[in-house]
Every structure is written in C-alpha cells, then in structure tokens.
Amino acid sequence: MSRGEADHPPGDRLRTPCMKRHNKQKPTQRPQGATALAAVAGVAAAGVVLSVAELAGAFFTARAAPAIALGSTFIDFTPPWLKDFAIDTFGTNDKTALFVGMAATILVLACVLGVVAYRKWALGVAGVLLMGAVIVASVVTRAGVKPFDAIPALVGTAAGLAVLRLLATRLWRMQQRPDMSADLPSRDSKESTNPKRPEGPAASRRAFFAATGVTAAAAVLAATGGRLLGAARSNVAQARESLQLPAPAKPAPAVPAGVQSRAAGVTPWLTPTKDFYRVDTALSVPEINVQDWELRVHGLVEEEVRLRFQDLLDAELIESHVSLTCVSDPVGGDLAGNAKWLGMPIREVLKMVRPQAGADMVLSTSIDGFSASTPLEVLQDGRDAMLAIGMNGEALPLEHGYPVRMVVPGLYGFVSATKWVVDLEVTRFADSTAYWTQRGWSERGPIKTMARVEVPRPFAKVAAGRVTIGGAAWAQTRGITKVEVQIDNGPWTEAELSTEASLITWRQWSFDWDATAGPHYIKARATDGAGELQTDQRADPVPDGSSGWQSVMVTVE
Numbered sequence: 001m002s003r004g005e006a007d008h009p010p011g012d013r014l015r016t017p018c019m020k021r022h023n024k025q026k027p028t029q030r031p032q033g034a035t036a037l038a039a040v041a042g043v044a045a046a047g048v049v050l051s052v053a054e055l056a057g058a059f060f061t062a063r064a065a066p067a068i069a070l071g072s073t074f075i076d077f078t079p080p081w082l083k084d085f086a087i088d089t090f091g092t093n094d095k096t097a098l099f100v101g102m103a104a105t106i107l108v109l110a111c112v113l114g115v116v117a118y119r120k121w122a123l124g125v126a127g128v129l130l131m132g133a134v135i136v137a138s139v140v141t142r143a144g145v146k147p148f149d150a151i152p153a154l155v156g157t158a159a160g161l162a163v164l165r166l167l168a169t170r171l172w173r174m175q176q177r178p179d180m181s182a183d184l185p186s187r188d189s190k191e192s193t194n195p196k197r198p199e200g201p202a203a204s205r206r207a208f209f210a211a212t213g214v215t216a217a218a219a220v221l222a223a224t225g226g227r228l229l230g231a232a233r234s235n236v237a238q239a240r241e242s243l244q245l246p247a248p249a250k251p252a253p254a255v256p257a258g259v260q261s262r263a264a265g266v267t268p269w270l271t272p273t274k275d276f277y278r279v280d281t282a283l284s285v286p287e288i289n290v291q292d293w294e295l296r297v298h299g300l301v302e303e304e305v306r307l308r309f310q311d312l313l314d315a316e317l318i319e320s321h322v323s324l325t326c327v328s329d330p331v332g333g334d335l336a337g338n339a340k341w342l343g344m345p346i347r348e349v350l351k352m353v354r355p356q357a358g359a360d361m362v363l364s365t366s367i368d369g370f371s372a373s374t375p376l377e378v379l380q381d382g383r384d385a386m387l388a389i390g391m392n393g394e395a396l397p398l399e400h401g402y403p404v405r406m407v408v409p410g411l412y413g414f415v416s417a418t419k420w421v422v423d424l425e426v427t428r429f430a431d432s433t434a435y436w437t438q439r440g441w442s443e444r445g446p447i448k449t450m451a452r453v454e455v456p457r458p459f460a461k462v463a464a465g466r467v468t469i470g471g472a473a474w475a476q477t478r479g480i481t482k483v484e485v486q487i488d489n490g491p492w493t494e495a496e497l498s499t500e501a502s503l504i505t506w507r508q509w510s511f512d513w514d515a516t517a518g519p520h521y522i523k524a525r526a527t528d529g530a531g532e533l534q535t536d537q538r539a540d541p542v543p544d545g546s547s548g549w550q551s552v553m554v555t556v557e
C-alpha cells in the first residue's frame, strides 16, 4: 500500500495539500474513532486561533481583544427577541450566558471544522481562514479600532492552521495501515533510532494525543497569559483611584431632611454607587486613559471643538442629584437609581460650537460604538444635562462610564446617558439614528411617570395589623405631586409623600394600611407636577418605556 493511496494528503513533503491527485482510489478504511479525533483536532485548532490571537492582542488595545470583539459582534447580530429572551431568562447574567452560548457555537463549528479538514484538507483550510476572517471583521468593525488591530487575529489564524495541519497529518498516518493498529514495541524502538522510517498508526495515534495535549496546554497558557498581560498593561483602574476631582463651581443643593420613605425596606433615596443599576452593551468595560480621552464636538456647528479631560477639570462644573431610569425597566422594576453627579453643563459645550439652524439632535457616541440621540433643545435648556466625571463624590466607576459620560435629566438612558462618550455630533433626527433606534426602539425617550411599590415585596406574607407600604415615584423634570394607593377594589387614597429634593430626582412615599387576614392586592399610581395622572394603559418597555399601574399581591396572615 503506497502512501499516496489515501484520499487525504498524507503529510508527505512531496505532496502538498493543494496538489491534485489524479490516481484517486477508494479511500482506505478510516481507523476507528478517527472522526471523533478529527473533531478534537478541530477544537484544538480553533482554541489555538483564539488563544494565540488573545495573547497577541494583549500587545494591542483592549478593544482589539478577539473574544470580546467576537462577543460584541454576536450581540449586534442577536435578533431583539433573542436578546429579550436572554435578558428575561438570565437577567444580569446575560453576558455570561452570551459567552457560554458563543463558546458552545464555536465548539460545534470547530468539531465540524476538524472532521471536514480530515476528509478534505482544502475545506479545512477554508474553514480556518473563514474563522480568521470573521474575527478580523468583528475586531476592525469595533469603533475606535485601527486596521493594525487585525494583526492578532491574523497571527492566531496562522497558528491555528499550522496546528490543524499537524494534527490532521497524524490522523492521516493512522489511516495508512489501519490493520497495524496494535502497538508493537519492537517497531517503536526501531522508529526512535531510525527517524527516516515511516511511523506506524499506533505511533501516529500516540503522537496525535501528545500533540493535542501540548496544543491544549499551550492554548490555555496563551489565553491566560494574554489575559494577565492585558490586565497588567491596563492601569486605568489605578489611575481612576488616584484621580482628584475638582470642587464644583455650583455645588448640589443640600438634600433636605425627610426624603427617605418612612416604610422600612424602601431603597435608600441616594443609591450607593455599588448598588447602582448597570445597563450597557459593553462586554468588557472600556478602559480609557484620561490622557487619551478626547471629545470631538462637530456636525452642524459653526466651529468644531475638541475637549480634553483637562478642559473638563478646568471648566466651571456643576453638581446635581439626578435619577436615571432605563427604558427597559418593567412596571415595578429596579432599573432606576439616584446619584449625585459632577460635570460640565452640555449647554456650555454647545455654546462653544454654536449649532446651526436646522439642527435638532445631538448624536453622542461611546468609544465602543453605542450611540444615543438626544433632542438638541433638551441639552440647551436650563436642566442639568452634563458631561459627568463624578458620581457620588468619586470619579465615575469604570462600568458607569469612566472617565466621562452624559447625564440628562428627564430622558431614559438609551437616548441620553452615553457612557465612555467620545463624540458629539450636532445633527438632525431626519439624518441620523442611534444604536437602539436602529434596533426597533424609539428615537426619543422622555421618562414616563411611574410609581413603584417596594415594600411589601410581591407575594410577601405579612402579619395582620398596621403595615407600612412604601416605594418611590418618578417623573423627572415634572416632579411628583401625588401618589395614591388602592387596596383590592377599595378607594384610591393619597399616600404620604416624602420631602421633594428636586424635580429631577425620584420622590419616595409611604402609606399605612390596616391589613386584615387573606390575600390582597396593593396598587399604586402617581400624578406628576403638570397634574397628569400616570396612565393605567399597560405597555411593554419596547419601544419607548413601560407603563401601567403596578399591582402587588400579598398574603396577610
């Protein structure tokens, strides 16, 4: 049996994989388990592509990290229903779920790749190149990435191809004499002394496992090394720690006494930073050096301006308590928080650039490509819309937008609160659309009036007698003037409002209830400063925020 009989390149130096073989014969019998081993080879090769790219990527920007870029692309291409399903099912673990899903997908594709390469090498090459192309594409389409950043993926692809070739060769050799799969020690010893002699299938099998083991170990090392190296190179977290915030030219008014609800268990009026909700599309938190940060303000303006971080430190800063709310917050949900922000008023920035007539929107873009469309007039009126650098007396936490984010009272975050902001384009709603608008959400997002029952919790069991119900209500920029509570089908009764700190912060409330045994429903609704009663019309978060009166079922014992 000559070595050329296999329908796969035997790894012979004289036969390149691309060479056409004319004397095709029936393939020799595939050794038992060869397909499984080929799948293993595929997984090893894919692992090498990713891990070597990761290691090489550590020498580049964090944004060029292949796994992260792939994940982000995965997110961008996830249909909204699947995204909603993931968020509903996995909640704040949705990013972990994404990585698990991605890993499973890659695993399956890698198995297929191995088997295909084993049977038809040219297709295997095509598969690895395709994988490389997908990674390159997802890296270079990230915002703020230079073409240069594609290099790690190319290095990884080359390494993966080499490994696949190596492992496939072992498998092909095993196939040459499947009848000789028994291990013959005498042959082995000869082999070790005579390297010219072709190795037998058993030796090939051992060599395959040895090579796979070494590959797997190298891949794990490369990936771990890449991660550690990347982390060590990034000193952004330390720089944040030592950042000294300037004092505001206009400090926040003192918080009046009595803002906190009387009801025990209602969330603190001022949300501690560590408990502040987080919503964004960023798989890895962008790490920006303040020295590198620059905000380009351009578009329909008389004069383009570029702001450095030092410009913000030198500006007349304002400080203000603002409650943020996410458009995805369901009725009664907890995607809302109240913090003290420090920043430069955006209207001052707009004064510098002087928007042209006809402009009606500012498209803000983050370093990772998220964007938000904010009405221009909202950024020019008297509200405390700002380029924030501080949150609750400290530099912004990395995950809340360090070093600079937008905070705009009265608008949901998806159209206003751009974190890691690097670009403001003065434009028109007719000309540009933001990230979520492209995905079926509204282009504008004023916050809807909402009352939330926080205690008792839904389905709580409470003792009969005096129960203090409590929660928060918000209608940022309009304020809350009334909260009413209804027990079962009883009359709507006014709750006790806590002190109002401002129109752009939430307002807490409490309500004393003489609870009698049995199941009961507690409903709440708010009225805003314009005298408008919160609508009882139920709406889902998509496209512009949930609405309806919350109803909480409790059992009194």
Ligand SMILES: Nc1nc2c(c(=O)[nH]1)N[C@H]1C(S)=C(S)[C@@H](COP(=O)(O)O)O[C@H]1N2
Pocket: 276, 277, 278, 279, 280, 281, 282, 324, 325, 326, 327, 366, 367, 368, 370, 399, 400, 401, 412, 413, 414, 417, 418, 419, 420
């Ligand atoms: N860069 C970036 N900024 C973003 C987002 C995002 O996905 N990326 N999400 C927005 C949304 S939908 C909300 S509700 C707020 C949440 O801000 P937080 O995470 O600080 O609470 O950030 C906004 N800013």
Ligand SMILES: [Mo]
Pocket: 279, 325, 326, 327, 328, 412, 413, 414
């Ligand atoms: Mo949001």
